[in-house]
Amino acid sequence: MYAFNYHAPKTVRQAATLLAKNEEGKVLAGGQTLLPTMKQRLASPSALIDLNHAEGMTGIEQKGRNIVIGAMTRHVEVATSAVVKNAIPGLAALAEGIGDAAVRNRGTIGGSIANNDPAADYPSAALALNATIITNKRKITADEFFQGMFATALEEGEIIVKVSFPIPSKAAYEKFPNPASRYALVGVFVAKKGSDVRVAVTGAGSNGVFRSKECEAALASRFNAKALDGVKVAASGLNADMHASADYRAHLIPVMAKRAVEKATAK
Amino acid sequence: MASVTLTVNGKQVTATVDPRTLLAQFLRENLHLTGTHVGCDTSQCGACVVHVNGRAVKSCTTLAVSCDGASVTTIEGIGTPDNLHPMQTAFRENHGLQCGFCTPGMIMSAIDIVNRKGNKLDEHTIREELEGNICRCTGYHNIVKAVAQGAAAMK
């Protein structure tokens, strides 16, 4: 790790001020991705603005037809939250499958979404559930927020404060993990809200999380696993590496989508 | 430099450290608690697992300063050879360790599993919950048995 200045603001406002002052600074949330990156000297922020001591950034509550989760809420809290399990069980299950137990005890939803790792789990839920990302400055819909691998709509000095998920009628996540890293090789989040069906795919796209038009089209008329029989997803634009070719990833998308729909529709 | 105050194994410690000091480094180098080990750089092996405010975390992926005010428990804080924690006893009785390097992290993770999932753990749950702890010696067979026995004994 390279040396950096450390700040532990007590409020989001202080954090934003510090972030504005430190152009090369970075926000530290759970640190489960940032710290390993810094340890390998692949990132060299001049300052870390640590949100772990900032007030008012954690917690889960139902507000009307939305589940609102504070950005510094740890994955374990989402996974075990009675509110989430009741309203969006698929989201709790997704959180239960992120990293490993120790990572879930530390990692946060805000950190995961802000980082927009192309193989992270949360972006798929945010996109499929049409979440709203609430920052210290504004509200951003998931459709606008995710802008490609590690790229988001966040501007300089902007910090995620909350994420609001509309409660769907049915939703579930299915992940096929990379055997080594256990990140998603292909992760598919399916959600149905009214007549709107959204299928978001993480891990597979060379430009980060995306919606599978093929799967959505198949499920639009009938939200049933059988509707996905024979659906083919194009391999173009998908990742290829030693763990999986683009063809294999393309094949896994409807397979995982089907399993997710089975979960979502199970009684 | 930054100041950090922690309660480690029940004792309060305050130190001034370079902010880049990882919790694992702080425990090993400043406090000489060398039972917490470092086996990888990518937050996967789990040899460094300690409890922060009662929850298992990877101390190699946590800044010491970030834990300011927290209570930290390491392998040295849960039992002694004369007064072992039930999970320590279970690892010994089931031959759940060979070289011993992954063992402190394994035991700290195992206790965390019990704290979260209760005293009755089936093999499938234990294997899934141990995802973040790598052992190269045992093939996990006896670790799984140890965790099940330790969990029951923690009742």
Place this chain on the structure above:
Amino acid sequence: MSAKTGVGAPVLRKEDFRFITGKGQYTDDINRQDQAYAYFLRSPHAHANIKKLDISAAQKAPGVLGVLTGDDLAADKIGGLICGWMIHNKDGSPMKAGAHPALAQGKVRYVGDHVAVVIADTYAQAKDAAEKIIVDYQVLPAVVDMNKAKSAGAIHDVAPDNVVYDWHLGDKAATDAAFSKAKHVTKIDLVNNRLIPNAMEPRAAIGDFDSGTGVYTLYTTSQNPHVARLVLSAFVGIAPEHKLRVIAPDVGGGFGSKIFIYAEETVCVWASKKVGRPVKWTADRTEAFLSDAHGRDHISHAELALDDKGKILGLRVKTKANLGAYLSTFSSCVPTYLYAPLLSGQYDIPAIYAEVEGIYTTTAPVDAYRGAGRPEATFLIERIIEKAARETGSDPAMFRRKNFIKSFPHQTPVIMAYDTGNYTASLDLALEMADYKNFAKRKKDSAKNGKLRGIGFSAYIEACGIAPSAAVGSLGAGVGLWESAEIRVNPVGTVEVLTGSHSHGQGHETTFAQLVADRLGIDIDSVAVVHGDTDKVQFGMGTYGSRSGAVGMSAIVKAVDKVIAKGKKVAAYALEAAEKDIQFKDGRFSVAGTDKSLAFGEVALQAYIAHKFNGQDLEPGLKEGAFYDPTNFTFPSGVHICEVEIDPDTGTTDIVKWTAVDDFGNVINPMIVEGQVHGGIAQGVGQALLEGAHYNADGQLVTASYMDYTMPRADDLPSFDVGMTNTPCTTNPLGIKGCGEAGAIAAPPAVINAITDAVGHEDVPMPATPYAVWQACQKGARKLAAE
């Protein structure tokens, strides 16, 4: 002496208390006063000439005590690292070994090769300063593909075609004759995938020079500290042996990777005098991936000749073995003498001929990894046997049974003389435990659920306790392969056992104590095992090749016998009886036919106070040493059966049942032996399903962290059903064969045989990742459709 702690009892481990309470003392847990830290600048290129190396800015960086390079090594006349086994080519000429300097001298030959070392007050300062070193590299072509290595340009001038040796074993004419009579020939092409050992404790070293005494001390993660001292003294030339102490404290796993003498510990011990401070280095995991010696990496073609009844007539094998960029300490013998002599497996094969080419590539050195040569041989023979059974329409169990060696001793055509075994017994038990007779029904049930089920066998043979020294010497070994032991009895009757074996997870502190306590009839808590320090133990060859039981413990019993013999002399004086009338049993020396006796501890006291005898007739004290050189290898064997269920939609392989039946001869502690079996299987399953080192065409290691190199985790593995059918070894006093590597040897072909059974064809690579198995399923489906 209670039965609870005697030989054969599952005694809980003595060493566990310190490990489960965080009190272990691994090398990185040790800190010397005023120690400095080393950071190694490593080559980012697979192959390059160093045109210029400018260290001036680094030397001036904060906290830096020294920046040392290959020129400094040369100036101090520090020699290169050695390969301790000379292999001769088919034509009798010696192998071509290029120089292996601890720090590069003009050229780097793999990514991670050592360019320079920076020593500073803190590790961070050393690492910061290393970024200020300017290296002008002239990049040369990487040599990654063994099949193209011969024309790829020389990595070492001594080997222009990158061939280290072209070696063979067996009778070519006899084998050709056998094939000419064959009714059926089964052919197979196999890749034995490259592995990275990954002991959980990364390598580490502290060099500490004492200017007052002129003695160097090296704390290091070693499986064989005496061999390290010997090499660093006699060959590298750091200091004579009496001025160099090597301590291998608690070591967190080895699996072969900590046998070897590496650049880093060599440099730390040398540099401690240069900078006048103790120098510590601890690898991070990425360094471990880049620079620990890797394992396996063979490409083979094999052919098996059968007669019309399915009896094997002959086997021929052609193998290319990747040795990496430099010859590591024992690398040359692994694909030769630890490989080809095992190609007879458990089978009566009248003629075998094997050819092996050792190839230089611009990759990390390849050396012994758990099993070392024997897994490669077993994979080959068990895959081709399985394929031959399938091609001839035979049941794979029956086919093996028909071809098993059934009478002993048995001389194979490839050096080995198996002393004993009962292969049919282990097969029978394994078939029963695996419920083989109902497999067809289980396969049908799986098919109903859209899953493919398969079963795979592996009837392996191992050769442990490599020996005898004279024989291995005649084959090119640079060392003898005996073991030493010393029994020091204290005046109060407690015992210290000093052993040249080294425990890094094997539980020697328990099993060795069990053996000695049992033999001397004393409490196990009265026995302490001392190892891993060249100042305490006189000499030893260390622990690898499953030798500590068969060789190390045999040395111990030899020394124990001497202690008992001396004790009888002391007891004779103390009990005023003739020495021939003294008996020793259950911890007491007694006079035959009387009720006069003394406990072991009382005799020890008499030996030390020496009041009852004349020092001219009998030396006081009770301490005996022994060197034990075995007369033969030992030959553990067994049958493992793997049953898998494959999800053809994803390619995921689930091991649903694992049966292991092993013949390890006599067992001291079954709990520890079973633990060794479990760990071995996990590493073998790792090779078969998960692990594979991958270099890209530029020679960059793609799998350089746990993000890309798949380590077996708890949820990748099942629990294992372990059984034993033990036939005692006939060539050592304990009847022990050895158990440390069996699982890693047996497992890979069992898994691949199961998967090929499930998918219906032989084209499944290792590691059989979900991606690879999915491809195999696609191919299987196409094949079915075509039929």
